[in-house]
Amino acid sequence: MLIRLHAIDRPRRHAIAEVRRRSRACRPPSGIAGDLAEALMDLGSSLCTARGRPDCSACPLHQHCEAARRGTAGQLPRRAETRERRKMAALVFCIQGPAGEVLLARRPADGLLGGMWAMPMSTPVSRDEFDPDALIRKARWRSIVFASLPRPVRHLFTHIDLQAHVVRADVPCPADIVLREGERWWPAEAARDVLPALMRKALDRAGSG
Template identity: 35%
Template sequence: MRDEEMNAPATGTGIAAEMLHWYDRNARDLPWRIPPGDAQTPDPYRIWLSEVMLQQTTVAAVKDYFHRFTARWPTVADLAAADDGAVMGEWAGLGYYARARNLLKCARVVTQAHGGQFPDSYDGLLALPGIGPYTAAAISAIAFDQPETVLDGNVERVMARLYDIHTPLPAAKPALRDRAAQLTPAHRPGDYAQAVMDLGATICTPKSPACGICPLREPCAARQAGTANDLPRKTPKNPKPTRHGTIYLAQRTDGAWLLERRPDKGLLGGMLGWPGSDWGENAVQAPPIDADWVTLPAEVRHTFTHFHLVLTVRYAEVPPETVPRQGVFVAAHDFRPSDLPTVMRKAFDLWRGA
């Protein structure tokens, strides 16, 4: 390499080459990843599953779920054949439950309309349920080594710093996408995509980035300007209101619990939960069944993306013949608290005294 090139790493090809060089020595060992240099071909099913799980979710949180899903459903056809309730139960605790509903929809489309093979193109992937611009680019790049540009929170942060872009998100997104697209190499685009995301996750972190050991420290404009820690800028978020509600834990004398399957649309859609009131300013609703209700001495507090929730929990033991107005009784041996979304499990733990 000529000195001129050595001193001009701010070119697109120079930066991509630097990224790949760094990735070859620093790629994280992840359950869904084929290490750089390995002759194996990625399994599109595993790449797809991991990418959906990783949407707005940390690697640490995903790992165990990924292992359980792939052990129980090794192929997309296996997943397509699964019961809805089994998939929702296995997803419980991971959050953003629309992902699980779309996951199952997608598995069935791929199995029934695509012969069990994922499309290898960005457009083909984008047409599938639960696959948006980021995930379509990620799967086509990582699983099929197509030169698509991934733009996630990591890449946005790396680009904002590398080019010292001060426009706040989400307005800056088109500019950041342009920069990212310019850097995407034709050679090893899958490894490059993972390299940028690894860099954002381990070096170019949101707070206190490790600029000293960053492979892009020389071309990075924000590091030179001293603005790296303040980028990317973001438009401030709205404050979270607090909502209130009441949920009812009814246990039959034979041990069965009164539960309901929540409607597919909306909060915790498709998940199992305790029947109860709506959550609002001052939600009041008749209990789902006539009983001698006891209000637990503590409340459940839980924070969702856009509001805080305070739940009053009431408990009652009811005789076997009682017919509920809401929900269905689930036999004790069929009830697994791990099937519940976290806020519902908190209520159960509160009753149990955990």
């Protein structure tokens, strides 16, 4: 509501910072701050709603509202400009044992899927740079033969449009695989319960071929 009152035509996050700056310079008289805050919240929830068109004609602050004077109240607060998602690709290694168990690794705390359980995945790169054959050759599992699946899994993150290309390998004896810190074998159904959406889709793709 205060964004409209001052007609601050900036993305919401920056506009809120400007409202705070102006509010510090204009303190209400002693003893009415609480009542004023409550009244402003009532106006914001009833007449000057953030979503939909504000009912300016019924607002008691109409004559003092700069956005109403300019005819821009319905356009504020301005939404942040959405950045185009980067189109990237990564390779997901689905390694399964004879009972359907799946090799999962805890992702690093920082970055994509931070701290979550996931099947081993290469670092996402731009699709122009993506070379799945080279990634398979560089993989640490030298004795495992991977089969590439034909269709990548697509998943949208806030800033990334990711194509996850899934390769699958069945190993007869999981105990022969040397595990690194943060890796373990999970029963297939239990794995689905801990995997994020991208990895569940990749696991489904590995199962359907």
